[in-house]
Amino acid sequence: EVQLLESGGDLVQPGGSLRLSCxxxxxxxxxxxxxxxxxxxxxxxxxxxxxxxxxxSTYYADSVKGRFSISRDNFKNTLYLQMNSLRAEDxxxxxxxxxxxxxxxxxxxxxxxxxxxxVSP
Amino acid sequence: DVVMxxxxxxxxxxxxQPASISCKSNQSLLHxxxxxxxxxxxxxxxQSPQLLIYEVSSRFSGVPDRFSGSGSGxxxxxxxxxxxxxxxxxxxxxxxxxxxxxxGGGTKxxxx
Numbered sequence: 001e002v003q004l005l006e007s008g009g010d011l012v013q014p015g016g017s018l019r020l021s022c023x024x025x026x027x028x029x030x031x032x033x034x035x036x037x038x039x040x041x042x043x044x045x046x047x048x049x050x051x052x053x054x055x056x057s058t059y060y061a062d063s064v065k066g067r068f069s070i071s072r073d074n075f076k077n078t079l080y081l082q083m084n085s086l087r088a089e090d091x092x093x094x095x096x097x098x099x100x101x102x103x104x105x106x107x108x109x110x111x112x113x114x115x116x117x118x119v120s121p
Numbered sequence: 122d123v124v125m126x127x128x129x130x131x132x133x134x135x136x137x138q139p140a141s142i143s144c145k146s147n148q149s150l151l152h153x154x155x156x157x158x159x160x161x162x163x164x165x166x167x168q169s170p171q172l173l174i175y176e177v178s179s180r181f182s183g184v185p186d187r188f189s190g191s192g193s194g195x196x197x198x199x200x201x202x203x204x205x206x207x208x209x210x211x212x213x214x215x216x217x218x219x220x221x222x223x224x225g226g227g228t229k230x231x232x233x
């Protein structure tokens with residue numbers, strides 16, 4: 001059974017940094033691209049980043065490019081999202097997800113339960 | 122970026138009655154491989170999204186056959202043949218053709 005468990009969400013001040021983690025199990029983690037999607041309170045879903053199975057290819061939404069960095073540790077079966085220069089508009093529930101696909105352009109089939117990031121003074 | 126537009130914003134349905142949600146994209150979601158990369162998700166209160174339909178009309182594992190997807194090119198529809206109380210939630214369409222993946226604004230389904 002595919003399981004994705006996010007952690008690391010917290011209250012952080014504007015301009016601050018935070019690192020989210022997503023522990024994966026139930027599949028061959030290193031084979032598949034992984035995705036981060038977020039959802040601001042009361043709003044819709046926003047795709048923000050994807051990383052290839054090897055970690056060699058990464059892509060970002062314009063809204064986070066240059067501030068967020070996606071990475072993975074295939075030995076620990078863990079996905080990360082390093083978030084710097086946080087803004088109030090980054091306040092959201094952050095989900096990790098996977099399509100169990102090799103290609104990076106793939107729709108998420110499996111989602112974690114999400115972790116809440118709140119950016120506020 | 123591909124813009125996804127869902128209608129209606131909300132829907133109130135009597136149990137046992139059908140429901141239909143529309144999703145339109147501002148460009149065709151047909152890939153050169155012949156597949157159309159349109160997806161439907163449901164997000165129940167306090168939960169993460171769950172995949173219902175992939176590639177326009179294929180039901181994901183465990184999804185009841187009351188749910189069906191149809192459409193082509195830029196116009197798509199999710200239909201629930203007989204709505205049940207457990208179907209309450211927000212339904213999202215999403216295009217998986219290009220990065221960034223983009224979602225519709227969501228349709229909130231309630232039970233009368």
